[in-house]
Amino acid sequence: MNIKFTKMHGIGNDFVVIDAYSSVVSLSANQIRAIADRHFGIGCDQLLLVEKSTLPNVDFRYRIFNADGSEVEQCGNGARCFVRFVHDKHLTEKNEIRVETMRGIITLTLENNGQVTVNMGPPRFNPDQIPFIADAPAETYSLDVGGEEINISAVSMGNPHAVQIVANTGSAPVALQGPLIEAHPRFPEHVNAGFMQIIDDHHIRLRVFERGSGETLACGSGACAAVVAGIKLGLLNSPVNVSMRGGELNIVWNGNNSDVMMTGPAEPVFDGELDLSRIDTQTVATQTAVI
Numbered sequence: 001m002n003i004k005f006t007k008m009h010g011i012g013n014d015f016v017v018i019d020a021y022s023s024v025v026s027l028s029a030n031q032i033r034a035i036a037d038r039h040f041g042i043g044c045d046q047l048l049l050v051e052k053s054t055l056p057n058v059d060f061r062y063r064i065f066n067a068d069g070s071e072v073e074q075c076g077n078g079a080r081c082f083v084r085f086v087h088d089k090h091l092t093e094k095n096e097i098r099v100e101t102m103r104g105i106i107t108l109t110l111e112n113n114g115q116v117t118v119n120m121g122p123p124r125f126n127p128d129q130i131p132f133i134a135d136a137p138a139e140t141y142s143l144d145v146g147g148e149e150i151n152i153s154a155v156s157m158g159n160p161h162a163v164q165i166v167a168n169t170g171s172a173p174v175a176l177q178g179p180l181i182e183a184h185p186r187f188p189e190h191v192n193a194g195f196m197q198i199i200d201d202h203h204i205r206l207r208v209f210e211r212g213s214g215e216t217l218a219c220g221s222g223a224c225a226a227v228v229a230g231i232k233l234g235l236l237n238s239p240v241n242v243s244m245r246g247g248e249l250n251i252v253w254n255g256n257n258s259d260v261m262m263t264g265p266a267e268p269v270f271d272g273e274l275d276l277s278r279i280d281t282q283t284v285a286t287q288t289a290v291i
């Protein structure tokens with residue numbers, strides 16, 4: 001079976017986007033892993049499926065799969081690429097679209113300057129995916145990571161984030177601590193690990209070791225979670241500019257139960273056609289085991 005795809009990125013967080021709206025596309029976790037593989041496949045941090053929604057007054061369903069094949073609730077950079085994709089492929093002409101995700105309905109707006117604003121909804125501080133947090137959430141929690149105690153803020157933007165403050169993102173132990181935090185036993189559904197450097201109260205630098213994908217050049221939901229954590233700690237004031245290795249995002253949050261708004265670019269890279277029968281799911285599934 002041949003399927004058309006578009007390779008896109010949101011400040012370097014890259015995606016394979018597939019139109020499963022015009023015709024049904026169903027992919028196994030093994031096929032997604034093989035497509036995402038940077039040596040045996042196309043290569044991407046996440047694969048995005050654009051589907052029809054069955055809900056009233058909702059334009060599309062947006063499904064997100066990490067490079068390891070797992071389906072997840074939220075992807076901020078992907079949401080911006082989603083808007084650009086449905087416009088470029090003439091699936092809608094609306095500038096404001098309502099999209100069904102695993103975390104609920106989100107609203108996405110294509111701005112006149114080509115940037116996209118995503119209403120990421122309100123943050124949550126005692127989400128199901130972070131069960132060690134009691135009913136009265138603290139600002140930070142202590143976590144034993146490989147014998148070292150670190151302080152993290154636990155924030156859900158629909159998907160779970162553990163954010164810590166570091167002196168310098170350039171020298172932060174992302175490769176060392178990232179996998180340990182991601183799979184820490186206190187996060188049974190695993191977690192995205194953020195490393196935030198405060199530049200001033202309206203500007204941070206951020207690196208994120210993403211659940212199911214490893215360190216990416218940018219993470220939209222991670223940027224929102226870090227800004228929320230910084231504001232809750234009294235270190236940041238909205239709006240906040242978030243600099244990541246792939247580029248910049250603007251995040252607005254007015255506190256309490258208000259929605260987090262994220263604005264940034266979304267870029268197509270190329271279109272292609274994939275022959276699924278040539279995707280080598282076996283090699284990708286076993287390559288780690290062989291090593």
Ligand SMILES: N[C@@H](CCC[C@H](N)C(=O)O)C(=O)O
Nearest residue numbers: 075076077159211219220221
């Ligand atoms: N890159 C994304 C987040 C993708 C999902 C994440 N890895 C998870 O497992 O929750 C973003 O831009 O938000």
